[in-house]
Amino acid sequence: MIIMKTKFYYYISILFLCLCHVSCEDFLEETNKSGLTTDPFMKTKVGIESALNSCYSGARTFYGQEDGFGMTESGTDLFLRGGDNKANQLADYTIDLNGSQSTIGNVWKNLYLSLSACNQTISLLPSEVLTEAENKSFEGQAKFWRAFYLWLITETWGDVVLNTEPITGAVTEAHRSSVEDFYKVIFDDLDVAVNQLAPGKSTDGRITQDVAKAFKARACLTRACATGEASLYAEAAMLAKDIINSQRYSFYTDYSDMWDIANCDGGTNKEAIFSINYTNSELENNAFDATATNSGNKGIVDFVMKYDKEAGMERDVLNARPFQRYMPSRYLLQLYNENIDQRYKVTFKDAWYANKNPLSESDLKVYPLMATGDTAIYIMKTAATDSQKVWASKRYRLLDVNDVYTSEGKAILRSQFVEMHKFADPTAVYNQDWCQRDAFVIRLPEMYFIAAEAMLQTNKQEAVDLMNEFLMKRAIPSKENDMRITESELTIDFILDERARELCGEQIRWFDLKRTKKLVEYVKLHNMDAKDNIQEYHMLRPIPQNQLDAVTNKDEFTQNPGYTK
Template identity: 40%
Template sequence: MKRYINLFIITLLGAGLLAACNKQLEEYNPSGLTVDQVFSTPDGFETLVNAAYSYNRWWYGKEEGYSISEMGTDLWTSGTGDKYPDLTQYINLQASNSVMGGLWRQLYSAINLCNTGIARVDKAGLTADRKVIREAELRFLRAFYYWHIVETWGGVHYTLTETNGVQTTANRTPVDTFYAQIFRDLEMAAANLPRTTADYGRATKPVAMAFLARMYLTRGQNDKAAALADSVINNFGFALQTKYADLWRMDNLQNKEIVWAVNYMKNLVFNDRLDATLYPNGHSRGANNGHLMFTMKYDDLPGMQRDIANGRPFNRYMPTLYLLQLFNEKADARFDATFKTVWFCNNPATGRRGMKLGDTAVVCTKYIVSPADTAGKPYRVYDRNTSYLSGEGGSDRTHYISLKKFDDPTRGSKDEEQSARDAYIIRLGEMYLIAAEAQINLGNKGKAAEYITTLRKRSIIPGHEAEMQVTDADMSIDFILAERARELAGEQLRWFDLKRTGKMGAQISAHNPDAAKNFQSYHIVRPIPQDQIDAVTNKSEFTQNPNYQ
């Protein structure tokens, strides 16, 4: 969905922050228009709705979002380039963390914009049918953003009214109140949004239903979660891709498996980095930057140099050994579709003797390789004992098996930080997993196994069908968590999965010793940014989350 955001609206957003900024800005409105004038016209109101969508770009496909939603779990640990070890390994995580502050401000700006639009939609001059749809979109987005807020920080500030100017007080609202409103908004959205849209990236009826299924599962309403997920699977024309690897092809991003995505545009001029108002100083490197985050540093190795195909390696995150071992790569095609294990020579001049262009230059493996097996080989091998310590923690945090789902070989140059890859928020594969988990919780293990069997079918390597079969007896929450890891690794859901299932501490303790050294039970909510705590005047009522300073 293209974004044409009026500068005047951005000025309004700045006023919607929960707490005052440290310095005051002089606002300049060259058009002389007022808020009432802009939002009382159909065109002006459309810019508000488009702007409300733009805030999902602060989380999805961005380093900050990955650091919160994938890191600090059982699946990922720090690469050498990790910028936020306080988030990713819980090393003295405190209210001063800059990611917490940035996302708090943006999410509450998004909430304020949604509240503004919902309050003003009746006076926007829209046709009756368009008014219903735009209000439904805003209610969907408000629920979407409030979910991120309440799961991240718990029972914090809650409001359904437009904020004008600086607000200096905040409330503490129970989590149940947040979810009651999330359900009201999503149910209204699901009832009133169209089944399809020609404007890719907008919310539709199945988008609202899919997200509502996720919310029902989160709150233990398993019968409703199962019914909605099943409806999305069967009633809206979605279909699993024939091959799991096809999901990640740059020429196949808008495929039938995608329920909802952030539509990053191929023309990078229209992406975030050049929007100086929303994203000052090229914040978050614009567009999708997932391709930067999970790639190991290959360009310092013999026979290799940085190129477009292999990506620009920020090496922020590396998979835990646990994640790699969840896959039977001989039977499950998702392993090879998810991870890169071999790098081919693109710089023979620096390679070992006799190495030619296209020869194997680097191999990373989760297995132990003996010196005898590599003797005389022209390529470099990083095996389990090289990349990982005996307790599964990272050892060589620079060279390791790398997630390749988000690679973008269509970038214009080897140093380009932006990718036009869409960031998937909801896809059909998750609906099968939601339905299966809900059925397990309801005691219907046979039905759960049917969903998993269907989901796995497209990932079976021929000749290994028996190894990919599941039975009723296999169905458990632990199995579902493992299957979600195999299917959804890196897709910004893992932290929420572990929190929903009550498995955060146990999984981290068992499978991520780097994070386990510091993780405490209170980390299931994050610290409220210190500048928000400092700015409110009702400090006795709006206090920091427990155990943070």
């Protein structure tokens, strides 16, 4: 499914983005060279529709993309640097994590470009060429996206530049706005979206009132954790429960159905509330470059371990391209009790089956009893017994948890590991590094987590009841009671553990740890690559150096605290 309903509208939206594209120094030197607000095309209905469509495009530069995974999953307690990680500074918080780090520069540029598209679109509204209903809907959608991009910007960099108007001339200075000022705009925009958009599940990728409510619940909880405001906690709980009680979303009985490629479309997936749409067409997956290739969801390859050099194995569609950017931490694997919880065996892949036919002489020399179609690699999250090792020695490569990690959790192997597998696409083309799977930004489980956390201090029993309602849905049949928790067990640490089990890889972990002020604590405990490097100042990312170099007020607009050039 795609955001733009036809290729015509898709290319028109790309034309709009090209017209309002920020320069190589993005917002700091941006000039509105096209005069979009006076261009006759932008006063037509098609022009305004294309402007609105452009607001959607920027999300594809972050969700389901390597830059986005690096900013949100790498450098947390859940994922370590894989064997071919391209951003070790983010993964390990090394001394060279600074404003010159390319991933951070890419994300900054794309988010401010996305913000510019929203501001340009909002400036075109209301319009006499649209009906009253269209004006309200278009404004609600555009303001939702502005709020969304502003949230990503301020939660990543703090009190940086807050743009809410179209750029009308060259910008040579940058001025900081407080996080509080960011949130004022975020909440005002989300109120417009909630009030002006129709309720309902998004079936075509468009923002609905449900999406706006769900994201506002996340934003309220985020801000409540920073300010302690009881009203924000209450609103977060209310909005989350509104979505839960709408009965428009439900859990799959079999958790494997949640991630089955047949259910990868957010418009039909029962648990998906807010999704970034991808298709099996490269050109329809592009963000800002209409001619780019290899465009789509990269989750299919970024978490895949290097299997294709092992005995009995060769690269194929089923196992995907082994980019090995991120490997699960020992801590993440040990969070699951696979005897009662459905999610471990669906979320992770620990066995690979010999796909060479026939097996080569060198394969059989290593494992004389190996057979095509039988196990070629088995990686355990526990310690192997002597009998398991003996059995495997002539049949397949066996790695147990102590082969992959030290007892403290430091990686010994970085190219062979239990891989997070829920983003797989067995329908992809051979050797393709992207897929059609929609990137799920908010799913139904998050509404349970938000409501439970927001009620921890005020209505803990209801919070426990909600959490148990969710947990029993993830239990292996007949193990429901084993998944239940008591009131004393429901703590912020339990909620974070549950978020890890459910949402790992879904680009929220860094924000969750920052929000709960647990980032430094959890990384020091569970990420042995980063534990000696991470500091409190890493709760914000460094501002790209090219932005600092471009401003004329360098004494005023300086790098975030703690970072060097």
